[in-house]
Amino acid sequence: MSRRPHKRKARGAEVTTVVVLRLYIAGKAPNSVQAIANLEAICQEYLKEGHKLEVVDVLEHPGRAMADGVLVTPSLAKLFPLPAANVVGNLSDRAKVLFALGLNLKTQ
Amino acid sequence: MNPMLGLVEGSPERQAIDAGEIDAVVDYSTSKVVLLPAARRALRELAGEASIANHLLAALPAAEYQSLLPRLEPLTVKFGEVLEEQGVPVRYIYFPIDCMISLLTTAEHDRALEVGLVGYEGVVGTSLVLGAEISSVRAVVQAGGTALRMKGTSFVEAFRQCLPLQRVLLRYAHEELVQARTTAACKLFHAVEARLARRLLMTSDRLRSLEFVLTQALVAKMLGVRRATVNEAAGLLQQRRLIDYCRGKVTILDRKGLEAASCRCYATMNELQMSQ
Numbered sequence: 001m002s003r004r005p006h007k008r009k010a011r012g013a014e015v016t017t018v019v020v021l022r023l024y025i026a027g028k029a030p031n032s033v034q035a036i037a038n039l040e041a042i043c044q045e046y047l048k049e050g051h052k053l054e055v056v057d058v059l060e061h062p063g064r065a066m067a068d069g070v071l072v073t074p075s076l077a078k079l080f081p082l083p084a085a086n087v088v089g090n091l092s093d094r095a096k097v098l099f100a101l102g103l104n105l106k107t108q
Numbered sequence: 109m110n111p112m113l114g115l116v117e118g119s120p121e122r123q124a125i126d127a128g129e130i131d132a133v134v135d136y137s138t139s140k141v142v143l144l145p146a147a148r149r150a151l152r153e154l155a156g157e158a159s160i161a162n163h164l165l166a167a168l169p170a171a172e173y174q175s176l177l178p179r180l181e182p183l184t185v186k187f188g189e190v191l192e193e194q195g196v197p198v199r200y201i202y203f204p205i206d207c208m209i210s211l212l213t214t215a216e217h218d219r220a221l222e223v224g225l226v227g228y229e230g231v232v233g234t235s236l237v238l239g240a241e242i243s244s245v246r247a248v249v250q251a252g253g254t255a256l257r258m259k260g261t262s263f264v265e266a267f268r269q270c271l272p273l274q275r276v277l278l279r280y281a282h283e284e285l286v287q288a289r290t291t292a293a294c295k296l297f298h299a300v301e302a303r304l305a306r307r308l309l310m311t312s313d314r315l316r317s318l319e320f321v322l323t324q325a326l327v328a329k330m331l332g333v334r335r336a337t338v339n340e341a342a343g344l345l346q347q348r349r350l351i352d353y354c355r356g357k358v359t360i361l362d363r364k365g366l367e368a369a370s371c372r373c374y375a376t377m378n379e380l381q382m383s384q
Contacts, residue, residue, distance in 0.1 A: 026147060
């Protein structure tokens with residue numbers, strides 16, 4: 001993914017691409033809790049402020065899961081920047097998550 | 109029907125299920141979210157732990173809790189039941205488990221202001237904790253359920269001997285005091301809409317549910333305002349899609365939003381609880 005700064009917008013702070021993520025979980029079920037913790041750690045380390053994360057509890061909002069085509073939880077969807085990608089499971093496989101987020105370890 | 113049948117063999121979803129990394133499967137044929145057995149078990153255990161007892165009793169060391177247990181008597185309380193009357197000696201101390209009790213300060217016999225709300229996180233009967241025998245509030249059950257009660261005399265004796273019990277209950281008595289003090293300022297300075305939002309959040313916390321029954325007449329009485337005022341405030345919260353309020357049944361639609369709409373008093377009371 002290219003990260004060119006948009007000149008028009010760049011006033012003051014440097015503009016970086018904001019990664020938009022949505023994590024579907026099932027309440028406080030063990031894998032869901034783990035997925036949140038794993039994802040937060042990854043975001044903290046690699047994305048810092050440059051991300052937006054929405055956590056959707058499918059036990060409370062089953063309709064959202066259906067509308068978004070979610071098959072299982074926990075499930076992480078990267079909505080922006082394109083291409084969209086998703087990872088299922090408790091997100092303990094860091095390389096897999098970084099790949100889906102479009103971040104390669106070598107850029108670090 | 110097995111919802112997993114819909115998932116293709118060898119797909120990432122199936123692999124994650126086999127690896128034990130999945131909690132739930134969305135079954136499109138029934139439009140339901142189906143929890144997998146391990147997650148179901150874990151959630152049930154969590155729920156069980158939460159309802160085992162009252163928060164204050166749970167905070168006691170196991171030995172102290174066990175020594176109190178024979179003197180604690182479980183009972184069911186009903187909506188409207190008066191557990192304590194203002195100006196009358198306290199006979200029992202109550203540890204709510206899944207009920208909710210409102211503490212009222214009565215001005216005239218038909219006019220009262222709610223100065224505290226007690227659920228599983230607290231206790232009814234703090235007068236005894238503070239060394240007074242006469243109750244300073246009227247305690248009325250607002251949501252029926254179970255509670256554990258102990259005779260006043262047994263409690264005073266146990267309280268004198270048990271240091272952890274003193275620590276836990278004095279801390280809670282302080283919390284209750286803060287609730288009352290905050291309520292006084294809140295009633296004077298804050299808009300009814302914000303106060304209503306706070307009251308709904310407090311109810312939701314104590315009942316551990318986003319849905320509960322609360323008639324407007326009751327809320328009006330608790331907040332010390334007219335019913336029409338509550339109706340108006342509830343309408344505003346409803347318009348903002350924060351709650352749904354229909355025939356006394358409240359559903360919190362957007363908890364974060366409701367927190368933002370409530371006055372600062374909610375956070376003040378909560379921070380104190382969290383710091384314990």
